[in-house]
Amino acid sequence: MNRMINLISDTVTLPTPKMKEFMMSAPLGDDVFADDPTVNKLQDMMANMFQKEAALFCPSGTMTNQLAIKCHTNPLDELICDHYSHVYQYETGGYAFNSAIAVNPLIGRNGKITAAQVKEAVKPVYDWLPISKLVVLENSCNKGGGSYYQLEEIKPIQSICEEHSMKLHLDGARLFNVLVETKEKCADYGKSFDSISICLSKGLGAPVGSVLIGDKEFIRQARRFRKVMGGGMRQAGLLAAACIYAMENNIERLKDDNNRAAQLGEVLSRLDYITTVRPVKTNIVIFDLIDGLTANEFIDYLKTRNILCSAFGPQTVRFVTHMGIDDQSLEQTIQVLKEYKY
Numbered sequence: 001m002n003r004m005i006n007l008i009s010d011t012v013t014l015p016t017p018k019m020k021e022f023m024m025s026a027p028l029g030d031d032v033f034a035d036d037p038t039v040n041k042l043q044d045m046m047a048n049m050f051q052k053e054a055a056l057f058c059p060s061g062t063m064t065n066q067l068a069i070k071c072h073t074n075p076l077d078e079l080i081c082d083h084y085s086h087v088y089q090y091e092t093g094g095y096a097f098n099s100a101i102a103v104n105p106l107i108g109r110n111g112k113i114t115a116a117q118v119k120e121a122v123k124p125v126y127d128w129l130p131i132s133k134l135v136v137l138e139n140s141c142n143k144g145g146g147s148y149y150q151l152e153e154i155k156p157i158q159s160i161c162e163e164h165s166m167k168l169h170l171d172g173a174r175l176f177n178v179l180v181e182t183k184e185k186c187a188d189y190g191k192s193f194d195s196i197s198i199c200l201s202k203g204l205g206a207p208v209g210s211v212l213i214g215d216k217e218f219i220r221q222a223r224r225f226r227k228v229m230g231g232g233m234r235q236a237g238l239l240a241a242a243c244i245y246a247m248e249n250n251i252e253r254l255k256d257d258n259n260r261a262a263q264l265g266e267v268l269s270r271l272d273y274i275t276t277v278r279p280v281k282t283n284i285v286i287f288d289l290i291d292g293l294t295a296n297e298f299i300d301y302l303k304t305r306n307i308l309c310s311a312f313g314p315q316t317v318r319f320v321t322h323m324g325i326d327d328q329s330l331e332q333t334i335q336v337l338k339e340y341k342y
Contacts, residue, residue: 005329007309010202010322026241038237046211050190054219056212064197064212066094067222072167075100078130084111084143102130111144115156138171145278145286148178173199177282180255204246257283257321273342285319305336
């Protein structure tokens, strides 16, 4: 019997035995008192990597994004982002609940907006309008099919932000899936953004954890807001150790995930029950089914063949590759896809 293949998300990765061993040997303290040496090591590592002053370990990428929004804005301000952005689509309207701000979602291309769009979106200062204060870019963009910005596209947006006294935040949940493709430097990202969120529990394989990176005063404020959101953890070094292990061992292998996603995209593009496949840039594959075939029907069929995936619309399906998907899993998935008869 074929084994179960889970393509639902790269969040389903499990810590390896070596990662668990590394976790169990971590020195611990109380992070609420900033006294956990392993958390401090992770924070210093991430800040140094991006050449920023400080960093903050948090339970999730949603929290790091929400902390950034809270620190960069005041009530009645406005956030500008692409309409596919995670901060707009999948964080429960946290920008409104936590920060009492508005959002201006722009229609970009596969989750990417341009400097011209940002410039046009900046609102004039009137009593009846929110104040444009923050731009958020997502790299890579989940709902955009793993699409990504390169630094040459980001720098003009940075210039518009500086011109209009707006902050620029990077939701870099899957940034390292991008960097293994572009070979761009973390330090250059640090120069381009006021704050950066990095998730370590997706393709990098840690069980829990994201890091928010910025200057000292920004992180001081974020730490206080983290506490009020319930994110102050005690012996969090156990989790931070997994993140350190992930950063030291699992970055380069992300290229394998991207390559396997590209192979899936190529196969899907040749199947007669698929109408379109989004351009496959990293480890996410999003595709649309022909009329008369729903995503749920197709997903139910794949489940009978021990393949799990998720719906991204009535006729849209998403696959995500990760460290739990090896060449055997890929071959098994491709065979099942080719055998399907609509």
